[in-house]
Amino acid sequence: MSNHLIDIVQNLGRPRILVIGDLILDRYCWGDAERVSQEAPVILLREDRQEVRLGGAANVASMLRGLDADVTMAGVVGTDLEGRLVRLELEQKGVDCSGVVSDSHRPTTMKQRYLGRAQHRHPHQMLRVDREVRSPLSSSIAEEMLGPVLENLESYQAILISDYAKGVCTREVAQKVIARAKECNVPVIVDPPGSGNCSSYVGATAVTPNRLETSRATRREIKSEKNAFAAGRLLCAELDLEYAFVTLDSDGIALTRNTGESQMFPTRKREVYDITGAGDMVLAMIGMGAAAGIEPENLARLANVAGGLEVEQIGVVCISREEILTDLVTHDTHAHGRAGKICSLDELSRHVEARRKLNQRIVFT
Numbered sequence: 001m002s003n004h005l006i007d008i009v010q011n012l013g014r015p016r017i018l019v020i021g022d023l024i025l026d027r028y029c030w031g032d033a034e035r036v037s038q039e040a041p042v043i044l045l046r047e048d049r050q051e052v053r054l055g056g057a058a059n060v061a062s063m064l065r066g067l068d069a070d071v072t073m074a075g076v077v078g079t080d081l082e083g084r085l086v087r088l089e090l091e092q093k094g095v096d097c098s099g100v101v102s103d104s105h106r107p108t109t110m111k112q113r114y115l116g117r118a119q120h121r122h123p124h125q126m127l128r129v130d131r132e133v134r135s136p137l138s139s140s141i142a143e144e145m146l147g148p149v150l151e152n153l154e155s156y157q158a159i160l161i162s163d164y165a166k167g168v169c170t171r172e173v174a175q176k177v178i179a180r181a182k183e184c185n186v187p188v189i190v191d192p193p194g195s196g197n198c199s200s201y202v203g204a205t206a207v208t209p210n211r212l213e214t215s216r217a218t219r220r221e222i223k224s225e226k227n228a229f230a231a232g233r234l235l236c237a238e239l240d241l242e243y244a245f246v247t248l249d250s251d252g253i254a255l256t257r258n259t260g261e262s263q264m265f266p267t268r269k270r271e272v273y274d275i276t277g278a279g280d281m282v283l284a285m286i287g288m289g290a291a292a293g294i295e296p297e298n299l300a301r302l303a304n305v306a307g308g309l310e311v312e313q314i315g316v317v318c319i320s321r322e323e324i325l326t327d328l329v330t331h332d333t334h335a336h337g338r339a340g341k342i343c344s345l346d347e348l349s350r351h352v353e354a355r356r357k358l359n360q361r362i363v364f365t
Contacts, residue, residue: 021057
């Protein structure tokens with residue numbers, strides 16, 4: 001199977017993908033946690049550096065660029081410094097921001113995290129401050145955001161909706177996009193909000209909820225494969241989906257089709273350092289594969305690999321095709337042991353090509 005996945009990754013091409021959703025700026029403030037303040041029973045943090053990163057749908061767009069997709073972003077920022085920073089970060093990564101609109105009546109969503117080092121040791125998050133407006137977009141702003149992208153929707157190979165419940169992904173926006181996408185035969189993949197409310201996404205191609213979101217959406221606990229399959233079938237029926245990917249953290253991904261067929265794709269055991277960004281990476285990988293016409297079973301397998309690589313990182317990191325290829329090639333070698341040394345000429349050619357793309361030296365002994 002690894003050989004087949006290697007072929008798929010090598011032939012993903014450079015699809016054009018539209019990302020719609022809530023744009024978030026993540027600001028990190030690092031410093032030394034020195035002592036308890038005299039003013040109140042709180043830790044005094046002596047800040048020594050700041051860092052800004054893309055979050056929400058902007059992070060999905062960034063991850064797609066890391067996978068070598070051509071990406072257009074549609075979303076809303078405020079007329080503030082944070083909004084300018086989001087645009088700048090996206091543009092520097094090569095994302096087309098023609099669908100990004102500035103709204104003077106709402107601030108750019110920002111999550112500010114304070115991380116302190118005690119006695120210069122590994123930093124720990126002490127506090128997070130969120131600045132956001134969750135009210136739905138006005139019709140005029142929604143129209144301004146969607147206008148340019150809806151006109152050219154047929155030029156995209158996939159559409160990803162990343163809903164963080166900050167007001168951008170209204171029912172009106174979602175249904176306009178889904179209806180137009182159906183006319184153009186473009187798949188729509190949705191990562192629903194943490195509330196699990198998927199009602200706006202009737203008619204989408206697929207959804208990618210995690211365990212908690214699935215539980216909230218279907219009002220049932222997800223404690224087993226059987227639970228996950230039943231929930232996936234319910235989502236497919238209620239939302240008229242082609243398939244549902246229920247992500248189950250360390251257990252893998254449960255895939256259910258609208259025919260009722262279900263299959264579990266377990267993930268490999270990994271060292272988990274930080275789960276931040278794993279859901280965005282799964283959405284990006286599934287969207288990338290869907291744009292290339294890959295069958296859902298292999299989308300789940302590749303999403304497991306991409307999400308697994310993400311949780312091995314500290315903080316949000318864009319996983320590249322080369323890293324995915326390295327993981328597939330390495331696992332294939334370890335999985336087959338000596339037997340893996342015996343292969344056909346076609347299999348050998350695939351291995352050599354994969355390692356050549358990774359700039360690895362190839363020798364004959």
